[in-house]
Amino acid sequence: MMIKRGFLGFLCFGAMLGFAGIAGAEPITQNTDPNTILPAHSVVCGNSAYTAENSYYRAFDLYGLGIPASAIRSVQFGIQAASAFGPQVVFVKFYTLASTLELANLVQIGSTLTVPIQGQQTSLLTVPLNPNLSFDTQDQIVVEINSPDGAETGAVFYMGSNAAGQSAPSYIYAPDCGLTEITDFADIGYPNVHIVMTLDVGVCGDGLAEAHAGETCDDGNTDSGDGCDANCTVTACGNGVATDGETCDDGNLVSGDGCDMNCTPTGCGNNVVTDGEACDDGNTVGGDGCDSNCTVTACGNGVVTQGEACDDGNLVNGDGCDANCTPTGCGNSIVTGGELCDDGNTVGGDGCDGNCLNPACGNGFVGVGETCDDGNDTNGDGCDVNCTATGCGNGVLTEGEVCEDGNTADGDGCDSNCTPSVCGNGIKTGTEECDDGNTDDGDGCDSNCKLPACGNAILNEGEACDDGNNSSGDGCDSDCSLTACGNGILTLGEECDDGNDVDGDGCDATCKSTGCGNGIVTDGEACDDGNDVDGDGCDSNCKATACGNGVVTEGEQCDDGNTTAGDGCDANCRAESNGEGGAGGAGGGAGGGGENVEGGCNCSVAGESDTKTNMGLFGALFAALLVPFRRRRRSAQA
Numbered sequence: 001m002m003i004k005r006g007f008l009g010f011l012c013f014g015a016m017l018g019f020a021g022i023a024g025a026e027p028i029t030q031n032t033d034p035n036t037i038l039p040a041h042s043v044v045c046g047n048s049a050y051t052a053e054n055s056y057y058r059a060f061d062l063y064g065l066g067i068p069a070s071a072i073r074s075v076q077f078g079i080q081a082a083s084a085f086g087p088q089v090v091f092v093k094f095y096t097l098a099s100t101l102e103l104a105n106l107v108q109i110g111s112t113l114t115v116p117i118q119g120q121q122t123s124l125l126t127v128p129l130n131p132n133l134s135f136d137t138q139d140q141i142v143v144e145i146n147s148p149d150g151a152e153t154g155a156v157f158y159m160g161s162n163a164a165g166q167s168a169p170s171y172i173y174a175p176d177c178g179l180t181e182i183t184d185f186a187d188i189g190y191p192n193v194h195i196v197m198t199l200d201v202g203v204c205g206d207g208l209a210e211a212h213a214g215e216t217c218d219d220g221n222t223d224s225g226d227g228c229d230a231n232c233t234v235t236a237c238g239n240g241v242a243t244d245g246e247t248c249d250d251g252n253l254v255s256g257d258g259c260d261m262n263c264t265p266t267g268c269g270n271n272v273v274t275d276g277e278a279c280d281d282g283n284t285v286g287g288d289g290c291d292s293n294c295t296v297t298a299c300g301n302g303v304v305t306q307g308e309a310c311d312d313g314n315l316v317n318g319d320g321c322d323a324n325c326t327p328t329g330c331g332n333s334i335v336t337g338g339e340l341c342d343d344g345n346t347v348g349g350d351g352c353d354g355n356c357l358n359p360a361c362g363n364g365f366v367g368v369g370e371t372c373d374d375g376n377d378t379n380g381d382g383c384d385v386n387c388t389a390t391g392c393g394n395g396v397l398t399e400g401e402v403c404e405d406g407n408t409a410d411g412d413g414c415d416s417n418c419t420p421s422v423c424g425n426g427i428k429t430g431t432e433e434c435d436d437g438n439t440d441d442g443d444g445c446d447s448n449c450k451l452p453a454c455g456n457a458i459l460n461e462g463e464a465c466d467d468g469n470n471s472s473g474d475g476c477d478s479d480c481s482l483t484a485c486g487n488g489i490l491t492l493g494e495e496c497d498d499g500n501d502v503d504g505d506g507c508d509a510t511c512k513s514t515g516c517g518n519g520i521v522t523d524g525e526a527c528d529d530g531n532d533v534d535g536d537g538c539d540s541n542c543k544a545t546a547c548g549n550g551v552v553t554e555g556e557q558c559d560d561g562n563t564t565a566g567d568g569c570d571a572n573c574r575a576e577s578n579g580e581g582g583a584g585g586a587g588g589g590a591g592g593g594g595e596n597v598e599g600g601c602n603c604s605v606a607g608e609s610d611t612k613t614n615m616g617l618f619g620a621l622f623a624a625l626l627v628p629f630r631r632r633r634r635s636a637q638a
Helices: 611-637
Strands: 002-005 043-046 054-060 074-082 089-097 106-116 120-128 140-147 157-159 171-174 179-184 197-200
Touching (some): 054 157
Antiparallel strands (some): 074 197, 089 140, 171 179
C-alpha cells in the first residue's frame, strides 16, 4: 500500500469557535472553514482500485469550554469522494481520552454508528446521535471516522479536508500503510491537510428547530412518536428513531443495510426484496409461492415444501437430494451412482428390482423365485448361485455334500443329508431297520442297517453264529447257536433239547428223552444200549442180559426178576415142578392132572375145566404186550 494524496494547499490557522450557551449554541469545530471540501486534497492508504482501512480523528476539549458531553447532538464530516457502486459504509465512534492520544488510551462511549455512504464528492454529511450521548465527563472527547477495507467490494472513500486552517491537529490511522498508531498528518509530511469535522452541541427539545444540527422539527420535548421525535426529526420511518410499528430505524430509507426502508430488519419475510432474495411476500411460510428463504417455490430452492421429501437448493442428482427433491437412492425414479435402473419403487419382479439392478440371480435383491440373493455367484456362502439358501436339497453341490439331487427326499439315490442312499449314511431308507451313519457292528445298529438281533446276519456279542434267518436245524439255529444237541433248540433227529448235556433230567445228552433204550445210562439203569432188543447184552429193561433180570431171553424158560428158587422160576430161570412130576409154571401135558404148588407156577389139574388154562395163556399174552407199552409210556413221559 502507498499513501495517496491530492494537491495540498497552504496551511492557515484559525481558532475553535466559541460557546455562547446551550440554547441556540453554535456548532463546535477546529476548522477555520468548516464548510469547504477541497477536491484532490485528501490523504488515504489505498491504491487505484480501492482504499484500505483508514481512520480519521479529532480530539475536542468540551469540558474546557463549559459544554457537557451530553450536549453533542450530531457530528458532521467532509467527504472528498466516495465510490458510487457497491455497498459502502463508514463507522462513527466516540471515545473519552484522559491522557495522550493513543489507541490504548481510548475508551469508547455509546455504540458504534454505522453510516451508509452513497456515491458523492466534496460534500458534508451530518450524522445524528440517536439517542444523544448520555454521559458526563471532564475528559476530552475523541471522534473517529473509520473507513473499512474496500478490497472485496472495490469501495473507495476519501475523507474531506481543506487547507484553510485549524486550531488543533488532524489525525490518521492506516495499518496497511504502516501507520499502526494514531498519527498527526503533520508528522507524515502533510501539515496542510485539515480534516473537516463539526460537532453540534445544541439541545433537541428546546422548542427551536436548528437545521444546522439536523433538526427538522423541535416540539419542545424529547418524546418520540408524537410527530416530532426525540432527535428532532419528523416521526417517520428513516428518521433514526424507532417508534410504534417500527422494529428498527437506522435513520435512512436504504434497504439491505440491516434496517430496510419499511423499518424492519433486513431479512427474508419483511416484505422488502433485498440482495440475494428472489421474492419477499412478508412471511416465512413455505409453499405459498415465495418460500421462507425468499426464493420462488420450486424444487431446488433449498426449502422443503409440500410434495418434496428434501430440497438441497440445487437440481444436481446423486448429492443426497436429487433433481426431483427426493433423497438420492434406489426407488426415487432417478438413476444415480451404481444403479442400472430406477422405476420409482423398490418392488422386485417388475422389470427393475428393489436395489435398482436388472432382475437376475446374483444382483443382491431377492426377486421372484429366489429364496436369497447375496449379490455374488459364490456357492457355499449362505446363498448359492441358484439363489437358494446353501443347504442340502437346493440342487447345488457344496462342501460337505457327496451328492445333490435338488430335493430332501430319501431313498431316491441321494438322501436328505446329501449322501448316496446306502447303509451307513445316517438316513433309514428302504429295507433298513436302522441307520446310525456308520457301518460298525454292535453299536445299536449293525453294518447291514439292521437292529442287533439273532437272524440279522451279523455276528454280535453272545451269538455263536448268525446265518440271517430264524430257522433252526440249518447249522445255525434261531437263537444263533450252532445246530447241536444241548443248544435248547429241538431240531430234526432230536426227541428233545433242554439246552444242556445233563443226563437224567428228562432230556439226556443225546437229546433223547430220559428212558431205557435211549443209549444213555441214567439212574435205575444198569445199562442202555440204545434199543429195546433183549438178549443183546442189555435187555429192554436196561438190565444186563442175565437170569433174574426179569426179561426172558434165549435159553430161559422163565425169568421172574430174581434168582430165588421155589417161586416158580428157579435161579437158572427154569420153570420149577410141583414135586409130583407134573410140570410147573407152564403146566404138564394136556391130559395130566396137576395141582397148584405153593410158590410154584399155576398148574391146572387134568380133567378140570380149561378156563384156568385159557386165563393163564391170556395173562401171558397180556404180560408180553405190556412190556413194550410201559417202555413207550416212560419215553413219552420223559
